Amino acid sequence: MRGNRRSLRHLSQNSTNSDVGPPTHQRVRSAGSPSCIIQTLWAKKPIKKMTAQEVRLCGLLLQEHFGEVVERIGTHLLRGGAQNLRTIANETNTPLDLVKKSLCVLVQHGVCDFGSGRRGPGSPVEYRGNCERVLRILRYPRYIYTAKTLYGDTGELIVEEVLQRGHMTMSNTVKTVADRLTHNMEEGRSMEYSEVVSSFSKLVETHFLQRCPPVAETATAAPSATPATHRTPASVTPPTAESNPDCYKLPPVTLTGRGKRRRSSDDGEEPGGVKKAKMDSESCGDEGIYWQVNFERFHQHFRDQAIISAVASKLDQTSSEIVRTMLRMSEVTTTPTAAYTQPLSANEIFRSLPPNYSISRPILDQYLSLLVDDPMEFVGKSGDSGGGMYVVNLHRALANLARATLESVVQERFGSRSARIFRLLLRKRHLEQKQVEDFAMIPAKEAKDMLYTLLSENLVQLQEIPKTPDHAPSRTFYLYTVNQLPTARLLLQHCYKTVANLIERRLFETKENKRLLEKSQRIEAILASLQASGAEPEQLTEVEEMITAPERQQLEALRHHINKLDSTENQVDETIFLLESYIISTKSK
Amino acid sequence: MAGRGRGRGRGQMTFNLEDVGIGRGDSLPPTTFKPSPLFPAMSVQPVPLQTGEEVEYMLALKQELRAATKNLPFYIRRAANKRDVDRYSDKYQSGEPKDSTIEWSPDWSRLPKELCIKVRKPQGKKPIPQVKRLKKPLVGKEEILMKLETLEKKEEAVNSEEEEDDEKKKTNQEEEQAEEEDYEEDFEEDTDYIMSYFDNGEEFGGDSDENMDEATY
Numbered sequence: 001m002r003g004n005r006r007s008l009r010h011l012s013q014n015s016t017n018s019d020v021g022p023p024t025h026q027r028v029r030s031a032g033s034p035s036c037i038i039q040t041l042w043a044k045k046p047i048k049k050m051t052a053q054e055v056r057l058c059g060l061l062l063q064e065h066f067g068e069v070v071e072r073i074g075t076h077l078l079r080g081g082a083q084n085l086r087t088i089a090n091e092t093n094t095p096l097d098l099v100k101k102s103l104c105v106l107v108q109h110g111v112c113d114f115g116s117g118r119r120g121p122g123s124p125v126e127y128r129g130n131c132e133r134v135l136r137i138l139r140y141p142r143y144i145y146t147a148k149t150l151y152g153d154t155g156e157l158i159v160e161e162v163l164q165r166g167h168m169t170m171s172n173t174v175k176t177v178a179d180r181l182t183h184n185m186e187e188g189r190s191m192e193y194s195e196v197v198s199s200f201s202k203l204v205e206t207h208f209l210q211r212c213p214p215v216a217e218t219a220t221a222a223p224s225a226t227p228a229t230h231r232t233p234a235s236v237t238p239p240t241a242e243s244n245p246d247c248y249k250l251p252p253v254t255l256t257g258r259g260k261r262r263r264s265s266d267d268g269e270e271p272g273g274v275k276k277a278k279m280d281s282e283s284c285g286d287e288g289i290y291w292q293v294n295f296e297r298f299h300q301h302f303r304d305q306a307i308i309s310a311v312a313s314k315l316d317q318t319s320s321e322i323v324r325t326m327l328r329m330s331e332v333t334t335t336p337t338a339a340y341t342q343p344l345s346a347n348e349i350f351r352s353l354p355p356n357y358s359i360s361r362p363i364l365d366q367y368l369s370l371l372v373d374d375p376m377e378f379v380g381k382s383g384d385s386g387g388g389m390y391v392v393n394l395h396r397a398l399a400n401l402a403r404a405t406l407e408s409v410v411q412e413r414f415g416s417r418s419a420r421i422f423r424l425l426l427r428k429r430h431l432e433q434k435q436v437e438d439f440a441m442i443p444a445k446e447a448k449d450m451l452y453t454l455l456s457e458n459l460v461q462l463q464e465i466p467k468t469p470d471h472a473p474s475r476t477f478y479l480y481t482v483n484q485l486p487t488a489r490l491l492l493q494h495c496y497k498t499v500a501n502l503i504e505r506r507l508f509e510t511k512e513n514k515r516l517l518e519k520s521q522r523i524e525a526i527l528a529s530l531q532a533s534g535a536e537p538e539q540l541t542e543v544e545e546m547i548t549a550p551e552r553q554q555l556e557a558l559r560h561h562i563n564k565l566d567s568t569e570n571q572v573d574e575t576i577f578l579l580e581s582y583i584i585s586t587k588s589k
Numbered sequence: 590m591a592g593r594g595r596g597r598g599r600g601q602m603t604f605n606l607e608d609v610g611i612g613r614g615d616s617l618p619p620t621t622f623k624p625s626p627l628f629p630a631m632s633v634q635p636v637p638l639q640t641g642e643e644v645e646y647m648l649a650l651k652q653e654l655r656a657a658t659k660n661l662p663f664y665i666r667r668a669a670n671k672r673d674v675d676r677y678s679d680k681y682q683s684g685e686p687k688d689s690t691i692e693w694s695p696d697w698s699r700l701p702k703e704l705c706i707k708v709r710k711p712q713g714k715k716p717i718p719q720v721k722r723l724k725k726p727l728v729g730k731e732e733i734l735m736k737l738e739t740l741e742k743k744e745e746a747v748n749s750e751e752e753e754d755d756e757k758k759k760t761n762q763e764e765e766q767a768e769e770e771d772y773e774e775d776f777e778e779d780t781d782y783i784m785s786y787f788d789n790g791e792e793f794g795g796d797s798d799e800n801m802d803e804a805t806y
Contacts, residue, residue: 065658067665085703098665100704104695105663107704114701125701141650145643164654164661215699288698412636567638567648 050078050131053496058134060503065137066105069094073102077112077129084117084124103127109166110292136295138499138573143298147208154199157181159208159293167212167290170200170251178258190258201250207297210247212290251289296336303581307397310404311371311378319367321357323378325349326392337588339395345386376400395585402488402582405575409491410459417442418450422459422482430463430479451480459487485586492579499572506565513558520555523547662692 055078063071076092077083083091089099106112111133117123140163148156157177162168168176174196181191203209304327312320329352330341350364359367368390371379377396383389403426411419421440425431431439437447454460465477510517527543547555638644658664690707697705 064655066663067667069665069667070663097706098667100706101665101691104691104700104704104706105665107700108663108695125703140654141647144650145647160654164657166663212699288696290696290699413633415633563648564638566651567644570644570647570651571639 051493051496053493053500054131054135055079057496057500057503058131060500060507061134061137062111064503066102069098070102070105073099074106074111074129074134077106077127078131078134082115082118082126082128084126086124088127109133135496135576138569139577141570142302142573143293143295146298146301147203150208151199151202154181154196155203158196158200158203162209162291162293167292169287169290170197171253173291174200175257182258193257204248204250204291207248207294209291210294210297211244211249212292213244299577299581300331300336302577303394303398306401306578307378307392307394310376310397310401314376315370315374318357318359319371321354322349322364322367322371323392325352325354326379326390328352330392334394337585339585340380340382340391340393343382343389343391346388346390347386349390350387398578398582398585399484401578403484405578406484406487406491410454414450414453417446418454421447421450422454425460425480425482426484430481432477432479436480455480458490485583488579488582492576492583495572495576495579499569499576502565502569502572506562509558509561509565513554516551516554516558519551520547 055075058078059071059075062074066074072092072094073088076088080091085096085099085103088094088103089096092099094102103112106127106129107114110130112127112129114125114127117126143163144156144160147159151158154177157180158173161173161176161180174193177196178191178193181196182189185191200209304324307327308320308324311323326341326344326349329344329348333342346365346368349368350361353359353364365388368379368381368388372381372390377393377400380391380393381388382391407419407423407426410422417440421436421442424436424439428439433448433451436451437444440447442450451460455462459482461481461483463479463481464471465479466472467475467477523543523546527540530539530543
């Protein structure tokens with residue numbers, strides 16, 4: 001099959017259309033306009049190589065959220081790189097309109113990107129999948145919960161709506177959220193739009209929500225609509241959200257109104273029915289300005305939380321409060337990929353400490369010096385002016401957190417003595433077998449056994465150092481070593497595989513008990529309708545007894561299993577986040 | 590001389606076994622003849638899951654999100670396969686959309702032109718045709734079918750309204766289909782039969798067609 005022969009590295013070798021024009025690079029030289037160059041360079045942008053585990057997990061996530069059709073199209077895009085519409089339809093054997101629908105869904109949610117093809121602006125539009133974006137779906141509950149802790153129920157619902165819909169206009173979001181909140185409130189009360197708007201603006205101010213990046217001109221259906229200011233001829237890459245200067249600017253619209261409660265008597269009979277129709281048809285003035293969730297900002301927040309809790313568990317609560325203050329002060333001044341926060345003087349820290357943590361100035365200095373001297377190196381001293389300039393070492397903190405994760409994994413899987421060997425090798429880099437036995441204080445036979453187990457799991461590597469040029473085995477040093485970065489990558493792939501297995505197991509369990517689940521759903525529906533129409537208790541018990549006791553037990557066990565599997569997915573995702581952040585931080589160096 | 594020592598003790602290897610750590614007289618684990626089992630027995634039990642309010646809230650969120658996405662228009666189901674004969678129950682058991690409309694209206698200015706498809710309005714109102722698909726063979730098909738229609742009209746004495754509706758449904762584009770569907774739905778709502786209790790009746794009595802020789806009691 002064509003797909004198998006395709007290599008991800010050499011995009012230019014993929015000639016999918018029979019009407020092959022002149023090679024791309026010639027076209028670029030002859031083309032004059034800057035947007036044309038941008039388009040061809042988009043197609044040449046190197047794609048992140050996808051591992052089999054990532055593709056499998058992405059496929060399962062797409063299937064759960066968008067159905068099988070989208071899953072098929074999505075995995076095809078992720079595996080095959082940039083392709084145009086016809087290729088996708090032919091290679092996946094899907095009817096064209098289903099492909100179009102799926103691509104609309106994928107673009108709506110930011111999973112798929114499009115740009116004009118490799119052969120310049122004349123060639124058909126090409127689509128490319130974005131694996132990372134699909135993996136974020138796993139983290140949606142965490143984002144929503146964070147929004148709840150920071151901005152209450154309103155913030156939670158706003159983030160939930162924007163995540164579920166991919167991207168939305170502000171007016172749409174406000175209306176939907178107000179309606180939802182009104183629905184949960186008591187009779188007679190409804191939610192003001194202004195409250196929702198204020199929550200929305202807070203989310204935008206703190207950069208948790210951002211505007212969607214403007215779309216490249218030539219490929220879209222309405223080329224005349226995009227204003228000239230959005231074209232950036234100097235930039236080589238397609239516009240990201242951050243490149244737009246208005247990224248965090250709220251649209252100048254005022255929304256007034258209250259949420260509508262949807263009554264059980266159906267639509268068309270609502271007293272506000274006419275008004276509702278009018279509200280929908282009038283445009284609120286912010287057409288075309290779509291908002292999406294800024295995942296990077298959420299990740300920054302999670303990272304800060306991880307560092308603070310690490311400090312709290314290693315030192316004490318007060319130190320963690322100091323670190324929290326430092327991180328809060330540097331939120332806006334530090335870029336997401338920075339290795340250190342901006343230097344903060346001890347005076348500033350003292351002034352910005354929360355009022356309920358009133359510690360005296362000398363105590364603060366002592367805490368800061370303790371933090372600096374700690375072997376974990378969370379905080380570093382970068383100067384002496386202003387009472388001492390301190391920075392938080394972000395990349396080092398992430399590396400330490402990743403290292404702790406690796407050590408904990410080895411400990412839980414292989415025992416504490418293997419973990420001791422692992423930690424030893426991490427610290428001492430290269431050791432011979434004899435030295436491992438001596439330093440770890442473990443008898444030779446057991447140490448050998450443990451080393452070989454770790455070696456077979458690829459957590460430990462062997463390094464040969466020949467004494468003679470002919471690499472004779474009797475005259476070669478064999479050293480055991482652990483490299484943190486490759487091991488972290490290995491563990492990350494294990495995590496992806498784990499989550500994929502969990503999802504598959506959950507689907508299997510659901511499928512096994514499908515009959516029982518359907519029966520219980522039907523009975524619940526019958527019960528609900530009976531209760532709504534006011535039935536007698538005997539009828540209700542009669543209906544309830546339609547599920548026998550062993551069936552009830554089975555249902556209970558099933559629910560318990562599914563809850564466990566779901567909860568495990570959430571927990572593994574926390575590990576995934578830590579390892580991913582660490583790996584990304586090493587790349588940006 | 591070649592192969593000396595084979596079968597007695599361990600074979601010769603290119604490197605010194607003692608350096609790697611397998612000393613003299615040590616017994617190696619037995620060789621395996623099949624792949625490792627699919628679910629190997631675990632020597633250590635995994636650490637129990639975290640519990641707490643936060644964990645449970647996120648669990649509930651996850652399950653709600655999963656259930657909610659099934660009802661959003663983004664969940665695309667493949668259209669059900671057409672069976673050989675149109676069944677009467679098909680009118681009552683519609684569910685999946687059989688045509689190629691899209692249930693939500695994306696911002697077409699942010700999507701490439703080629704992805705434009707018609708948007709289906711939720712209440713069965715006339716959908717706004719955004720793209721007139723020029724299908725030449727279908728026009729020819731339409732003509733032929735119109736001819737057949739007129740011929741049928743000539744043959745039959747009485748034409749029921751429903752027959753016309755059925756034919757028009759097959760020949761025309763979706764523009765009129767929604768109208769006709771509306772019309773038909775109004776027509777059928779006056780039946781005495783409760784739609785949810787409709788049983789196809791196909792599965793029943795399937796086996797009794799065989800063995801017609803035996804007498805039934």
